Amino acid sequence: MTIVQGHKQHFLVLDGMRGIAALIVAGLHARELMIGGRLLDHSYLAVDFFFCLSGFVIAYAYEGRLASGMRLATFAKLRWIRLYPMIFIGALLGGLVLIAGRKDGIIVPTVITIGTMLLIPAGFFFRKQAYPSDNPIWSLFFEVIANIVYALSPRLSARSFGALLLLSALGYVAICYAFDGMQLVGFDSWWSFAAGFVRVTFPFAAGVAIFRLGLHRRSGVPTWLPLIALPALLLFPIASQAIADAVIALVCLPALVVLGARTAPAAALAPWLKALGELSYPLYLLHQPILRVVKNAPHIDVVRSIHPLLPPLMGIILAVVASAIAIRVYDRPVRKLLTAHLGRVAA
Structure with missing residues (x-):
């Protein structure tokens, strides 16, 4: 069932879905780096799922506290402690890999x-x-920009927030059309980077709307449904990228967040879903x-000659193991240390 911590629920099925989405992203990059070929699925929209899920989780965790007078500095401190340690180590590891490649010097x-x-x-x-490093x-x-804007913005009226959702949805459709889908939006060029502000707005706001409308409060959804529906949706090949991306992001992904929030998993699945959620960010x-x-490992071509899927599978397994280790020896201790030094208010 859903775990309750204090006055807050812990949505275990959403944890599991977050972990599945992270594995889908890892699989996407493994294919791009080691196999190549044109993508026909929509695995890159796992990022839009993350944005929507984040909007819901942030609103659920902080909306009451922000309305009660939580300072922006306190909110920023909490989010920085949660997000930055893994950003730092990911950037550092990626930078070391770039330097080791010696393609662009030091x-x-x-x-x-x-x-x-x-x-x-x-x-x-x-x-x-x-x-390029990561x-x-x-x-x-x-994500950071969306968090800051959310914390700075006053509580909008239902009408104003509805207008924001509508305008951001129209903007999302326009970006899909302009870039022929969302695959490269947010990082490929200055123009796509600018379009990233549009990309994040609708899913994050939709997640906030899910909380404000109370769509997460009912239960009774079978555990398997959202856990299977998410990978099925993102990995199913559809030829029309732009139209499919818009429909998936505007309709399907928010619906999956609602399903995941409403679902109470069987007790036997709870530890696995929690572990998937914890693993997802690293x-x-x-x-x-x-x-x-x-x-680029020595003799990797020998492994590839056995089967072309072996190198990407090895890479994903190593990434999962490294992430599990990073949680124990780096992320948890560093966040605990930062919390202690930055004040008990951030606990």
Whole structure:
């Protein structure tokens, strides 16, 4: 069943869905790096699922506290402690991999890595993507922006918030049309980076709306339904990228967040779903540098000759193991240390 911590529920099925989405992103990058070919599925929309889920979780966790007078500095401190340690280690690991590759010397990868640590899209200055050392960090930039705007914005009336949802949905459709889908929006160029502000607005606001409308309060949904529906939706090949991306992001992904929030899992599944949720964030930020190491490892062609899927599978398994280790030896201890130094108010 759903765990209740204090006065707040812990949505275990959403945890599991978050972990599944992170594995889908890792699989996407493994295919791109080691197999190639045109994508016909919509696995990149896992990021939009993250945005929607984040909007719901942030509103659920903080809306009451912000309305009761929580200071922006306190909110920012809490979010920084939660997000930044893994951003730092992901950027550092990715930067070391870039430097080891020796393709651009040492200075360029170092500048890119420092920029990534500061969430600056320094790759654009060198005719690369926004964050070449660890590309998934682009979505964390927009996550941070969405969090700040949410905390700064006064509580909108239902009519004003509805107008925001409608306008952001129209903007999302326009971006889908302009870029022929969302696959490269947010990181591929200055224009796509600017479009990322539009990309994050609707799903994050939709997540907030799910909380404000109370759509998460009912239960009775079978556990398997959202857990199977998410990968089925994102991995099913559909030829028309732009139209399909818009429909999936505007309708299907918010509906899946609602289903996941309403679902109470069987007790036997609870530890697995919790573990998937905990693994999702470090896996999201560590998998790409590890995949690059595996791709360029000595004798990897011998492994590939056995079966072309073995190298990407090895990379994903190594990323999962590294993420599990990072949780225990790095993320938890560092966040505990930061909480202690930054004050008990951030506990």
